[in-house]
Amino acid sequence: MPGGQALLSGDVRALARAISAVEEQRPRAVALLRDVFPRTGRATVLGLTGSPGSGKSSLVDRLVAGYREEGRKVGVVAVDPSSAFSGGAILGDRIRMQRHARDDGVFIRSMATRGHLGGLARATNDAVDLIDAAGFDPILVETVGVGQDEIEVVRTADVVAVVLVPGMGDDIQAIKAGILEIADLFVINKADHPGADKLEAELAYMLDLVEGDERSRPAIVRTVAVRGEGIDELREAVRAFLDSAGRERRLARRRERAEARLRAVLAERVVRWVVERTFPRGAWDGVVEDIAARRVDPYTAVEGLIERLEVR
Amino acid sequence: MPGGQALLSGDVRALARAISAVEEQRPRAVALLRDVFPRTGRATVLGLTGSPGSGKSSLVDRLVAGYREEGRKVGVVAVDPSSAFSGGAILGDRIRMQRHARDDGVFIRSMATRGHLGGLARATNDAVDLIDAAGFDPILVETVGVGQDEIEVVRTADVVAVVLVPGMGDDIQAIKAGILEIADLFVINKADHPGADKLEAELAYMLDLVEGDERSRPAIVRTVAVRGEGIDELREAVRAFLDSAGRERRLARRRERAEARLRAVLAERVVRWVVERTFPRGAWDGVVEDIAARRVDPYTAVEGLIERLEVR
Numbered sequence: 001m002p003g004g005q006a007l008l009s010g011d012v013r014a015l016a017r018a019i020s021a022v023e024e025q026r027p028r029a030v031a032l033l034r035d036v037f038p039r040t041g042r043a044t045v046l047g048l049t050g051s052p053g054s055g056k057s058s059l060v061d062r063l064v065a066g067y068r069e070e071g072r073k074v075g076v077v078a079v080d081p082s083s084a085f086s087g088g089a090i091l092g093d094r095i096r097m098q099r100h101a102r103d104d105g106v107f108i109r110s111m112a113t114r115g116h117l118g119g120l121a122r123a124t125n126d127a128v129d130l131i132d133a134a135g136f137d138p139i140l141v142e143t144v145g146v147g148q149d150e151i152e153v154v155r156t157a158d159v160v161a162v163v164l165v166p167g168m169g170d171d172i173q174a175i176k177a178g179i180l181e182i183a184d185l186f187v188i189n190k191a192d193h194p195g196a197d198k199l200e201a202e203l204a205y206m207l208d209l210v211e212g213d214e215r216s217r218p219a220i221v222r223t224v225a226v227r228g229e230g231i232d233e234l235r236e237a238v239r240a241f242l243d244s245a246g247r248e249r250r251l252a253r254r255r256e257r258a259e260a261r262l263r264a265v266l267a268e269r270v271v272r273w274v275v276e277r278t279f280p281r282g283a284w285d286g287v288v289e290d291i292a293a294r295r296v297d298p299y300t301a302v303e304g305l306i307e308r309l310e311v312r
Numbered sequence: 313m314p315g316g317q318a319l320l321s322g323d324v325r326a327l328a329r330a331i332s333a334v335e336e337q338r339p340r341a342v343a344l345l346r347d348v349f350p351r352t353g354r355a356t357v358l359g360l361t362g363s364p365g366s367g368k369s370s371l372v373d374r375l376v377a378g379y380r381e382e383g384r385k386v387g388v389v390a391v392d393p394s395s396a397f398s399g400g401a402i403l404g405d406r407i408r409m410q411r412h413a414r415d416d417g418v419f420i421r422s423m424a425t426r427g428h429l430g431g432l433a434r435a436t437n438d439a440v441d442l443i444d445a446a447g448f449d450p451i452l453v454e455t456v457g458v459g460q461d462e463i464e465v466v467r468t469a470d471v472v473a474v475v476l477v478p479g480m481g482d483d484i485q486a487i488k489a490g491i492l493e494i495a496d497l498f499v500i501n502k503a504d505h506p507g508a509d510k511l512e513a514e515l516a517y518m519l520d521l522v523e524g525d526e527r528s529r530p531a532i533v534r535t536v537a538v539r540g541e542g543i544d545e546l547r548e549a550v551r552a553f554l555d556s557a558g559r560e561r562r563l564a565r566r567r568e569r570a571e572a573r574l575r576a577v578l579a580e581r582v583v584r585w586v587v588e589r590t591f592p593r594g595a596w597d598g599v600v601e602d603i604a605a606r607r608v609d610p611y612t613a614v615e616g617l618i619e620r621l622e623v624r
Contacts, residue, residue: 033609037608038606041604041605255600258600258604262603265613266587267583270582270618270621271575274582278623289570291570292569292570294350297349299342302577302582306581309585309589309622
């Protein structure tokens with residue numbers, strides 16, 4: 001498998017082609033993933049999420065520069081299912097990232113698969129594996145929005161940073177349980193804006209309410225990404241989290257990621273198999289027609305299908 | 313089935329409870345959906361999507377008022393998987409909608425299911441069915457963000473309106489193919505802001521490039537939702553689209569929706585069934601552990617599982 005070999009040796013063009021193959025579910029994609037799989041699981045995956053406009057791309061840009069100074073090869077995956085709608089600000093951020101474009105030690109990729117039912121999460125995890133196999137570490141996974149699929153991708157990273165900004169409504173009312181669950185650390189970006197103190201105080205108060213155990217409380221780091229302020233502190237907080245979380249927690253997170261991947265692949269493949277096998281040509285369209293005409297509901301239709309399945 | 317009867321008679325409390333049952337996948341949910349299914353498919357479903365900050369909620373608020381003046385009962389489903397992160401502006405919009413709260417002819421519901429793999433699309437479509445069965449028509453489905461799942465929900469509506477605003481970066485570079493594919497009509501909201509003419513010209517130019525056939529070109533409607541301007545024109549454009557699209561296109565759209573639903577239910581149920589049946593207690597965890605330790609890749613694991621499936 002020449003593509004696999006080139007990829008494992010860190011060839012970025014082979015890597016880019018491999019990710020495209022995975023995204024488009026080309027036949028060679030599975031063989032490629034299988035090939036490189038034993039060489040994955042080494043990179044630290046850092047997930048960054050938060051509202052649009054919170055400056056995640058600038059943060060990522062600065063983090064990349066910081067990790068490069070440490071001499072590490074850095075991968076970036078921007079998960080952006082909404083690219084069709086994304087505004088100039090986001091485009092501008094992307095362009096800013098271009099300053100790393102000529103650096104072979106930085107690999108940047110946007111994922112915008114418009115697949116069905118978790119296809120984005122599946123493709124993104126596959127891409128992370130490929131980038132990992134190519135020797136990049138850490139890998140930053142940045143979500144552009146905060147949709148369900150994007151959260152799904154980020155929450156199983158080795159460390160999850162949630163980015164908030166003062167005065168954008170990310171206040172006490174808006175920060176609901178979900179965000180606390182997935183955050184290993186919080187970043188208050190644009191910390192030079194009014195309201196940063198208030199946001200930090202509210203966040204700390206809320207974390208105290210929820211956690212109870214002082215040691216496990218996520219750190220709160222203040223940054224002004226566009227000026228590069230607080231980036232060293234953020235990298236330090238990431239490192240501290242990974243150290244203190246320990247091997248047990250890291251393994252638990254990786255099991256979670258493995259399970260999410262198994263479920264995603266299962267959903268894609270099993271559904272395809274079942275549709276192909278249980279619906280002779282035309283029968284599928286007939287069922288769709290019946291549902292559209294309200295003659296049968298989808299639950300009853302699926303139940304009838306499941307009754308015909310057997311496990312050897 | 314008393315719940316089903318109350319719902320069919322338009323009882324909004326029964327309707328709210330039914331949607332909760334569907335959202336939380338309670339056992340009675342499927343029976344309820346099955347029960348009301350023959351009474352669905354009557355309402356016109358109007359999907360509204362666009363970037364956060366484009367004023368969709370204000371538009372929906374005004375549309376609701378307009379349809380109420382026509383004497384119609386209106387349903388609203390706000391698809392908001394990102395509610396954990398949503399800002400004050402969105403909360404403010406929600407509160408503004410409260411002016412319809414005491415009107416029994418308006419039913420408003422937010423969907424924020426954090427399920428897996430298309431669960432949001434499945435639950436939202438189920439909710440639309442329930443609202444339809446309760447006699448509301450039209451039903452407006454508004455997405456808060458533009459994530460994959462949200463697009464999935466909206467694109468099979470009877471008419472899809474994509475909301476843009478001038479000067480927010482929704483310019484020619486940002487409007488990619490995806491948005492053109494799903495839009496039946498475009499709304500330029502905040503049309504009193506600078507750049508509205510430019511946005512409309514660029515949009516028209518792009519639509520000309522893509523479509524070719526003048527008759528099928530989506531209409532472009534200008535609104536200033538907060539002042540109620542252009543709302544009558546928007547309702548007229550919706551009506552005109554539905555009239556001109558004709559019965560054939562409407563049926564095709566409904567078949568698409570039926571197929572998407574069949575797939576979503578299939579994914580949820582078949583995957584659950586396969587996991588329960590093919591993995592004796594503990595075996596699932598063993599496979600997850602193998603994937604986490606990189607002993608087996610998820611594709612190979614799933615393939616081994618599929619080999620054991622049979623169809624009667």
